[in-house]
Amino acid sequence: MDRGSLIGLGLGLVAILGGQAMEGGHIGLFLQPAAFVIVVLGTLAAVLLHFPLPVFLQGMRMSKWVFRPPESDAPALIRRIVLWSGATRKEGVLALERHVNMTHDPFQKGALQLLVDGADADKLRETLEVQINQFETTERQAARVWESAGGYAPTLGILGAVIGLIHVMENLSDPSRLGAGIAVAFVATIYGVGLANLVFLPIANRIKFTIARRVTEREIVCDGLIGIAHGDNPRIIEARLKGYL
Template sequence: MDSISLIGLVVGFSAIVVGQVLEGGHLGSLVQPTAFMIVVGGTLGAVMLQSCTATFLRGMKMARWVFVPPAMSHEQLIQQVVLWSHTARKEGLLALENLIPNLPDPFLQKGLQLLVDGVEPNRLREVLEVEIGTWEGQMKQSARVWEGAGGYAPTIGILGAVLGLIHVMENLSDPAKLGSGIAVAFVATIYGVGLANLVFLPIAKKLMAIIGSMTSQREMVVDGLEGIANGDNPRIIESRLRGYVGD
């Protein structure tokens, strides 16, 4: 569980609510189901229009990474690749074949299978880099679903406010309702801007960071597999892989 994401979400919304109370406003004035429906529904429709089905569904599923990121341990992966290099050095590449079915990641399975098959180091890197590029492109496209939502939400919020003001103008004969009506209309703008900057855009940015880290891991694996294919010393391979790990 990524606690900082949950804390950030709570802090962001709490600041708005507390600010409303300190200004003497009522929390009930921020609760407008119609405005919420306009903003969320309109944004959802716009995002669905810009995306293909697979990309949209993948983007929705990836949202859970913000709070429960995929397991990523550079250290564990380094130790695994170094173990492969020791095994290959002592017993030969074919000794790695029995390890392939036990690997949880299809990318690792494919890379190790290419290594066992005796693919030339340059060709192995070329094949796996194409795989990485395709995967990264698909993941980033899915993350942009949330970036798109962050771009559309404020505008949809303004649209909701205009619709509310139209309703207010239709009731100009009753001045007592004008003040509250205008306040309600602008709640849609709050929803649009708030959701964009407190939810949608932060989710997009965090997903991009996670994808970047996962891509770095895959590039590290390719580097290690190429080193094994070249017959490099396991210590050299480990030293090179540790260059991928930040402070």
């Protein structure tokens, strides 16, 4: 569990609700179902229109990375590559075949298999770079789901405000109904701007940060295996790969 994300979310809620309380307002004023429906469901509809359903669902699944990011241990990965390099220098490239069966990560497994199958350094680089670029493109496309939600939410908040003001204008002759319309108008704007800047955009940026880290791990594997294909000394490979940390 990522404590920083929990702390950030908690501070955001404290900033808004605490500020409202300090101004003497009631927190219950933020509970406006009409404003919530307009902003949240409207944003959801806009995002569903923007992206194909598989991309949207992938973006929803990736949101868990905010609190439970994928495990990452780049130093351990570098040590593993140095081990592969040492085995290759002692026993030849075919010694990596047993490491292929011991590797569970699909990218690492496929890259090792290419090396075992006799791919030279240039072909290995070309193949792995295509895979890395495609991986990054696919992952970032899913991350943009949340980025788009952060763009649509404030606009839907303004739409909710306009709807609320229309409701106010329709009931000018009935002062008892003016308060509800004004509340929907302003709370809808708060929902739109607040969700965009405290939820949607931070989630998008956290996902992109995690994607960048995962791409770096694949670049480490690519660089290390190319070094093995060139026959570089394991110490040289290790020193070069540590530059990624």
